Amino acid sequence: MSKKTFVGAHDLTPIQFKDLSVILGQKIILDKINCKIKSNSITAVLGPNGAGKSIFLQTINGLFSIQSGRLNFNLMEINQEIRKQQAMVFQNPVLLRRTVIANLQFISNLRNKESNRLLKKILSKVGLEGYEKKPARLLSGGEKQRLSMARALIINPNLLLLDEPTANLDPYSLNLIEDLVLEENSIGKTIIFTTHDMSQAKRLATDVIFLNKGKVLEQTISKTFFKSPKTLEAQKYINGEILI
Amino acid sequence: MNILLEAFKQSFELVFTLNADLFEILLLSLKVSFFSLFFSCLLGLPLGTFLAIKNFWGRDIILIFFNTMMGLPPVVVGLIVYLLISRSGPFGWLGILYTPTAMIIAQMILIIPIIVSLTAQTIEDIHQEYKSLFYSLVVPYHKAIIAYLFDARYLILTVMLAGFGRAISEVGAVIIVGGNIDHLTRVMTTTIALETSKGNLSLALALGIILLSIALITNFILISLKIRAKRRMYV
Numbered sequence: 001m002s003k004k005t006f007v008g009a010h011d012l013t014p015i016q017f018k019d020l021s022v023i024l025g026q027k028i029i030l031d032k033i034n035c036k037i038k039s040n041s042i043t044a045v046l047g048p049n050g051a052g053k054s055i056f057l058q059t060i061n062g063l064f065s066i067q068s069g070r071l072n073f074n075l076m077e078i079n080q081e082i083r084k085q086q087a088m089v090f091q092n093p094v095l096l097r098r099t100v101i102a103n104l105q106f107i108s109n110l111r112n113k114e115s116n117r118l119l120k121k122i123l124s125k126v127g128l129e130g131y132e133k134k135p136a137r138l139l140s141g142g143e144k145q146r147l148s149m150a151r152a153l154i155i156n157p158n159l160l161l162l163d164e165p166t167a168n169l170d171p172y173s174l175n176l177i178e179d180l181v182l183e184e185n186s187i188g189k190t191i192i193f194t195t196h197d198m199s200q201a202k203r204l205a206t207d208v209i210f211l212n213k214g215k216v217l218e219q220t221i222s223k224t225f226f227k228s229p230k231t232l233e234a235q236k237y238i239n240g241e242i243l244i
Numbered sequence: 245m246n247i248l249l250e251a252f253k254q255s256f257e258l259v260f261t262l263n264a265d266l267f268e269i270l271l272l273s274l275k276v277s278f279f280s281l282f283f284s285c286l287l288g289l290p291l292g293t294f295l296a297i298k299n300f301w302g303r304d305i306i307l308i309f310f311n312t313m314m315g316l317p318p319v320v321v322g323l324i325v326y327l328l329i330s331r332s333g334p335f336g337w338l339g340i341l342y343t344p345t346a347m348i349i350a351q352m353i354l355i356i357p358i359i360v361s362l363t364a365q366t367i368e369d370i371h372q373e374y375k376s377l378f379y380s381l382v383v384p385y386h387k388a389i390i391a392y393l394f395d396a397r398y399l400i401l402t403v404m405l406a407g408f409g410r411a412i413s414e415v416g417a418v419i420i421v422g423g424n425i426d427h428l429t430r431v432m433t434t435t436i437a438l439e440t441s442k443g444n445l446s447l448a449l450a451l452g453i454i455l456l457s458i459a460l461i462t463n464f465i466l467i468s469l470k471i472r473a474k475r476r477m478y479v
Contacts, residue, residue, distance in 0.1 A: 061380050084382050094377040097370075097395040097478040106391065110383060137477035155381075 012073040012085055012158045013039035013190045015060065020069035022059055029055045031214040032069065042181065042191045044205035044222065048243050051211040053194040054091070057161045060192065061088045087152035091164040093144045100139070100147060101132040107154045114154060126150040127176050142173030149177055153184070160184055162193035166200065178204060198238060202226055210234045212243060251449030258450055270454065273431040276344050276418070277411035280351035284407055288356045289400065292363025293389045297371045307364060313357030322420030325350045329421065342423040350417035355407040362403040367392045398473040405466055409459065
């Protein structure tokens with residue numbers, strides 16, 4: 001896998017939401033969202049449970065259809081080619097009923113057809129060296145999430161979407177995933193992640209989008225958000241108070 | 245009781261003396277069942293998977309159709325195939341009536357609905373788990389079908405076994421389109437039917453025991469594979 005990400009690929013950023021709404025059944029999940037995600041940024045999507053953070057990420061990934069408004073990737077509408085340049089790491093990693101290496105080979109065969117040597121290199125990068133032949137579903141929670149991360153790295157995406165990637169993980173897995181996020185960002189990738197861990201958001205994020213009840217209440221740079229949040233909801237959220 | 249003991253004795257004699265007639269019947273039974281299962285899987289596995297993962301108008305109607313077809317009476321299938329391939333039928337020119345090919349076709353009509361319906365049910369469960377991942381990864385349909393079938397491989401073996409069981413134990417359809425001709429289309433089930441009607445119960449029972457043994461061995465292999473797969477959380 002080359003270090004340079006964008007050879008022959010479109011740059012997907014900036015990502016622009018214009019009055020975007022997502023409705024599931026009768027419920028408005030995302031309500032007229034307007035925001036912009038900058039190129040080469042690490043954006044933390046914050047908000048209480050049920051705010052619409054996961055749907056926000058999955059909408060970017062094309063998993064939900066947009067009822068109204070627009071979502072543009074560097075002025076382009078979402079299409080298969082754009083989606084192929086994204087990688088999503090789900091909160092609950094879905095692993096194929098195969099060995100660890102076969103899970104990576106599946107993705108590799110879909111896209112870049114990387115050599116086994118490189119797949120093993122990526123495995124060692126996520127601390128799963130020597131786990132190649134182990135059935136993937138027998139891994140622990142942290143190992144599963146790291147394998148899921150390795151799978152995302154194989155795609156060599158332009159945009160990395162992480163849905164609570166470190167929820168319930170031990171400190172080793174947490175540090176490893178955070179280091180990977182920073183490393184990927186340092187080679188030019190844009191990263192959007194959701195988390196409930198305020199200190200993690202402070203450590204990683206360059207920007208913050210704060211959602212509540214499907215609406216973007218704040219979008220600002222990370223330091224400003226944590227230092228002087230504008231809305232009462234954001235203040236309460238940061239202070240660990242219940243939002244009604 | 246005597247007749248059972250006699251049957252056991254005779255079946256062991258037939259097997260261990262490598263009785264040529266018995267092995268001819270056994271081989272043809274396995275051959276016909278194997279090929280009907282093979283071709284049914286070739287059609288049924290991808291179709292069942294496609295029906296499990298693709299939402300389109302009429303999908304439920306197709307699934308109901310295949311579910312209903314699972315209960316098709318073999319003699320009715322035999323009769324329909326007979327009418328189609330008999331000399332005066334639309335496919336009479338093929339000249340396959342009273343051949344193993346006709347028996348394979350009849351068995352395929354019986355097995356395909358089983359393979360399609362059970363595959364669709366099996367894959368639907370895995371699809372619920374995988375669909376977001378596959379959609380996120382932009383996995384093309386044909387590759388998704390292969391991946392689903394591969395990941396459901398141990399469960400699909402059960403589906404195949406159900407199909408094989410239907411094929412090897414079937415008598416109504418193969419006797420109509422095969423004709424139970426000695427050294428040509430005589431299989432275990434038709435021989436059992438014939439020998440019973442002749443009053444040769446020992447031979448009929450002996451063949452029955454062999455038939456059961458085949459089912460037992462196949463099941464044993466399958467269960468061993470599934471236990472191994474369960475340990476690795478592949479099912």
